[in-house]
Amino acid sequence: MGNSGFSEAGLRRLHDVLTRHVESGKIPGLVALVDRGGETHVETIGTMQHDGGAPMRRDTIFRMASTSKPVAVAAAMVLVDECKLRLDDVVDQWLPELADRKVLTRIDAPLDDTVPARRPITVRDLLTSTFGLGMDMTSLGTPIMGAIFEQGLTPDLPTPMPEPDEWMRRLGTLPLMHQPGERWQYQISNDLLGVLVARVTGQSFEAFLRERIFDPLGMKDTGFHVPAEKLDRLPTLYAPNPQTGEFLVWDEAKGGRWSEPPAFQGGGGGLVSTVDDYHAYFRMLLNHGMHGNERILSRPAVELMTTNRLTPEQNAARNTMATENVHISFGQGQHGGWGMGMAVRTYRGDYAPIGQFGWDGGSGTTTYADPENQLTGILLTQVGMSVPDPARLIHDFWTTLYQAID
Secondary structure, X not given: OHHHOEOHHHHHHHHHHHHHHHHOOOOOEEEEEEEEOOEEXXXXXXXXXXXXXXXXXXXXXXXXXXXXXXXHHHHHHHHHHOOOOOOOOEHHHOOHHHOOOEEEOOOOOOOOOEEEOOOOOEHHHHXXXXXXXXXXXXXXXXXXXXXXXXXXXXXXXXXXXXXHHHHHHHHHOOOEOOOOOOOOOEOHHHHHHHHHHHHHHOOOHHHHHHHHHHHHHOOOOOEOOOOHHHHHHOOOEEOOOOOOOOOOEEXXXXXXXXXXXXXXXXXXXXXXXXXXXXXXXXXXXXOOOEEOOEEOOOHHHHHHHHOOOOOHHHHHHHHHHHHHOHHHHOOOOOOEEEOOOOEEEOOOOOOOOOOOEEEEEOOOEEEEEEOOOOEEEEEEEOEOOOOOHHHHHHHHHHHHHHHOEO
């Protein structure tokens, strides 16, 4: 392909670096897809279990964790395109549980030490993760973070999240951490968007995603659970012991959390998918919303999603998490910006250029596209970020991939 794609030597080095991680014993298996200007290259290395078992295949289905966010957000943007939602609509009419918010006087205040919200929450606040509540790893141990965990409002716990109306009811009992629009906060807004989409459309979040995003893009293996006939394509998910590195099973395929439809279809972290399904989605974004001759999203919707939406003040918490909690984030999240459902690179802190967009997942997944190089990279594993090993693999993947550009 010459200068439209990758150098042969570069792809060989990429293969060798990925193989080294698997041969280290720290990563049982992986599937990686890289594409530049239509030249696609796939690596399948290692096995479905840490003690062997079936080999990884191109159609292996992975738990996408937070890499669900860039895909799930598209459902809300379809509704913005169709004027069924406006960016500055107040959400109270669909999410009455969020009306008349109270806001903590400070992040570590008791839950009843509040002031009234200065204004209602808008669709824009949810789309940009700035509505006032979220997972703040720099505030562990505060009453509000304790309440978020106790109420089962996040997916990272043994107890599954309740069905959407009950989840909303519990969310409505809590004060906000920050005034609406003031500060970027992780995770909860992405799950809220799924509830919003379902209430606006009268369909389940998954049904609307399937009709408007998954089916038109041919994403046949993407959804919120894995049907029985495909379970043999789902690897065991591990969350290794942070002290010893021992492979602890976080989720089995058969009988596990993704083996039947969940009560809550979580846009923040609930999807399962494959490298080819994700490739179709990110290629659509690089193609300004087009898939072949079919328009999935408008060009301006894609531009809003994939360019920075945050002020430095709004983004401060995210930069703090990425740079001052490296033992938690393992250096992830250092991009400088956030669009809608995904990170956007606003400064050159590594080998990727400004404008790269995408996100990483706590289950050892990474998915980004780069308009400048017309480059897509997707790397999926089954090792959770309880240890640095998957993050190191992800960093090495990107470092090597960018050297492979011809």
